[in-house]
Amino acid sequence: MKILISNDDGIDSYGIIALARELKKYGEVFIVAPIFEQSAAGQSITMKRPLKIVEHFIDGKFFGYAVNGTPADCVKIGITTILNFVPDIVVSGINHGSNTATNIIYSGTVSAAREACMMDIPGIAFSINGRTSENIDWAAHAAANITVKALSHGFEKGKLLNVNFPNLKKDEIKGTMITKQGTSKFADTYDTVHDVIGRAYHQLKGDFVNLDDNNELIDQVAIENGYISITPIKLDSTDHEEFEKIRNWNFAEVTP
Template sequence: MNILLTNDDGIMAPGINILAEELSKEHEVLVVAPDVERSATGHAITIRTPLWAKEVRVGNKEIGYAINGTPADCVKLGLLAISNVEIDLVISGINRGPNLGTDILYSGTVSGALEGAIMEKPSMAISLAEWNNPKYETAALFVVEFLKRFDIKNIPEFTALNVNVPSLDPVDVKGWKVTRQSRRRFRDYFEKRKDPYGNNYYWMFGEVVEDDPGEDSDYAAVRAGYISITPIYAFMTNFDFMEKIKKDLRG
């Protein structure tokens, strides 16, 4: 397959490079990723400044193209301008840290995959649910095995797979679970501080709220040692509530 690979941690991040190396053993991989970390940029795109694509090499090895934009920019540019072949699959990751519950609304990683879905390509977002000791190899090996067992052409249009991998050795992963997006979210607060000139500034902090413990939820699966695979959709209409509004307005 021809795979377009992006992320939000930046083109030099270990996650994307380990994944590119593993995928390149069996597939053609084009890396188009942000030049620096673009975490929590959501689905932002660049419309008022030009985008530069710089070829990156480490020693004699070509890494890919570094873009001065967001993950969604990278996918657009990769599909529409840089690639000279038909891309079969868009993968965003491997992200350092989980993308569970409402994380997907903020995540540049997930937005990279959703941009691929919007552009009518089978797409996946891959995140490793660990900050301090990420075992990227576990997630990379999962992707390679998943692509052997699952026909990506079966992913419906405008849909992406949001995958979260526990940071365990491969032998300790219990398996895969198809899950739903949970209500996992953050309860945010700001800490007020003063700079040396007496001006106020604020740091945002947050506490994770996990009050949706059903076995089919994304974070419950990861916590239990399973890889979570959640189909997510680019369109967010609440159809049940839409019908209720229609009924209420009819009186």
């Protein structure tokens, strides 16, 4: 099994180090990740400047390739330029911080896995609901098991799973739940600060707003209740119910 790993926290993040360590038990691992943190980069790719690829070493040992681009850049250039083969799967993470509900739209972690799907390769994104590394090790072990199990069940090219772990100790986890993407979001505001000569700058902040009524089958609710959340998502963003409705709106009349 050949596995390409990327992330959005950057190539030195403990999440990707732990994930690579566990996945190496099951196959060949190749790492292509951003040089710097790319949180909330979404599906963006670099078009106006060339990308630089550098070999990256940790404790004097070759670890992978660092790219001065986004997570989607890393997957795209990793498959088309760095590797001389198509990997069996692309795995992204482990992200420090959950990627649930509407946050997956912004997530560089999810976007790396989604980029694989756009290239007809299965992808899995892994995130943990915390900013520290204290529970990363067991999450990485579980992530490797999820990856192997998905492939053993014929996880198809172009398919995508979004996995989120609660930030709990291993013995506090209640189990695994197959979930749906929620609709919760952040109520965003900006703090205004001024530099020494009075110029204003605006820093994004926000409070999480739960809009899912504690439905246990929703991703964010599941991890808050102590379950590992596994959500199948797809590239097709069509609202199929609305599609049927607006077919009757007679848009033909808008043409001159």
